[in-house]
Amino acid sequence: MDKSKMEILLRNRIEKLKNEMIMTASISGMDSSETLHCSQELDKLIILYMKHFAYKKSA
Template sequence: MKVVELFDMNQDSMNNLQTSWLSYFVSFFTYWFHMSPLAMGLVDGDELELEYKINQLKKELIQIAKETGLNSPDTIYCSQQLDQLITLYQKGKYGDGSLSSLQ
């Protein structure tokens, strides 16, 4: 019976196994979490600014809806503005990656 050293990278079969396992893990991680594992620490400043604006507008929308009602023109206008910001955020995060239309 032949003994196989699992961590001996000089053997071709183990080299292929370790490389394919690592490739599978990286591709699964990237697909599952929608991010590159090597760029996890990088966060776009425009994205953070847009998240802040979205959260502020959510609070404003709730306040306007409490004061004027759900069907008031002010509530609908604020809701439309929030929809535009959320769409912009999603395009930047999942689309082409640019938030150039933020300005």
């Protein structure tokens, strides 16, 4: 799989998990274990994305 396809898949997964976290928080609360689990998983995906696909702007 090429890098651009992988980036798209990761961005889609991040968006899906973000929406899942918002829905979970609205149902079970911001500090529920389900919401916190979604948040932690989302953090991992965002860090992965930033590590591999975020481009640094030169000053």
